Amino acid sequence: MNTSIELKDVTTGYKNKPVTRDINAYLLAGELTCLLGPNGAGKSTLLKTLSAFIPPLRGEIMIEGKDLKQINARMLARSIAVVLTQRPSTMNMTVEELVAVGRSPYTSFFGGLHAADKEVVDRSISLVGIDDLRHRNVNTLSDGERQKALIAKALAQQTQIIFLDEPTAFLDYPSKVEIMKLLYTIAREEDKTVFMSTHDIELALQIADKIWLLDKIHGLQIGIPEDLAYNGLLGEYFERGGLRFNYATGQFEIEHEKKGMVRLSGEGRLHDLVKKALRRVGYIASPDAEGMAVEIINGRDGEGAIVCDGKSVTSIESLVAKLKRLENL
């Protein structure tokens, strides 16, 4: 795989105010890389530095083998496309017109589109799957649809590299998943270098090829999600009051106040859900714990039944209610 971007001893920041020091890293073509870190960690500053909006305080950034400082604006616009976190101010234009603006680095003085440009615009719109929106006004789109239109704009720029600053912020959960999957597919199938910052840790851990972890204390750490989980870095970066990293599942979990133990026996889907519900209300369930006995009996038809202290319980909700009643005694 090709290295698209290489950072050599880069320090990001503003005049006399370094934000992140001595970054040595690279990004590969065909991969989706997610930049994670708490607010104020310097994610935006790093992205702005890589997009050449602000110069690095020190060090070299190589874009496809060339020094970023040596590339003129028009050529850079053919190497790097961006999708920014700020919503564009009201835009009274169609999706097609917005995507066509992405052709700016290629079009002539007046910005007229040739047949080849139109083809690229069409293909970009199809790639993100918004063909049915192409004549809609951008102002009338939902947040997720507008984000797709902006990604299509970035694709129309035909760059090797696409930077996205929190593209999933403001989106509802299904749209977040959709955008992440879209970016993953674009990286894979178009062999693009996709680098995005995000706060959606769980999603990033499930889909990203590489994770860049950034905060004020530890600086930058890079790895694939599982390595970062295994060596404990994910925990170090994000664990704080009430949030624990589960090393077994590779997911973050909310830490609940512990109230007691439940002896839970059985197996299957109902068993797992009962266990989850118990954990949510503060009970640790295991087959050999002391405490109230709950048994899951799986019938032949696949329907399960919950039996608590010898008595049948109709739903998980009533089991939880029963526990709460006992607490209050």
Place this chain on the structure above:
Amino acid sequence: MKFFVIILSVLFLMVASLFIGAVNIPPSQVVDVLMGRSNNDAVNFIILGSRFPQAVTALLAGAALAVSGLMMQTMFRNPLAGPSILGISSGANLGVALVMLLMGSTVTIGSLAFSGYVSIIIGAFAGSVLIMGLLILLSSILRNDLMLIITGVLIGYLTSSIITLLNYSASAHGVQGYIMWGMGSFNSVSANQLPVFAVIVVIGLALSLMLVKPLNALLLGDDYARSLGIPIKSVRNLLLLATGILTAVTTAFCGPVAFIGLAVPHIARMIWHTDNHRVLMPATMLIGSAVALLCCIISVLPSAGIAPINAVTPLIGVPVILYVVIRRR
């Protein structure tokens, strides 16, 4: 189709303005003058020496003001931007006042010697560019739209206070000339000044047309525009130059004409439903011309004589602006 209709309307208004004037001339006589069959010197002069230059002036000035309003609205990303409300006209005003009142010009621009009105144009240009530059400087500090408008209004107060003070040290003729100029009129460009006026306006309009592509990129915001390879700084300077030339030359010749720059781009947006400058720029020019010609015709309708143009433009401008403000809520 829409363009066809608006071009026809402009032509119709252009011809109509030759037939309608403060002096009542029968249509048959106007036709005779236009066909070169009239021997009546007085009527010849009224049609060819007064109404025709006035119509051409309105045509050009309307386009010039409207286009500079459009460019300011895109540049400041503010639908209420325009030459008069942001104080650009006040700047031009001040420049003109300095020249007229201090340099001892005793009459209006209409009968000044060449050097006289060149110095007035330069004064207007210097004044408008000074204010534009100041606003651009402030716009990076005052990110808030409202603050920018308030600043513009305050600049207006400041310049009018300086102008009032200047009035005390000027001759009575100077003051009278300045007041007449300040009422606004498309009738103040004489037939032999017309070529100079036309050439400068056409240069300004041509420069504006060349900015269509960067203006479209600017719709997405400065960072997006930069990432598309648009050289923001030089584009801003060119926008400053174009709006400066257009506002200055129309203000110098026709006085501070209000509302056309602010309202016309909105009329164009209402008709074409787009922010795409490839459509909006020519549309704004044509509607600007049409509106200015219409105002011109309305201004001669009162039987007592010619009303100042600034008594007519608010009739069209204010409803449009109210509509924009109410719709934005």
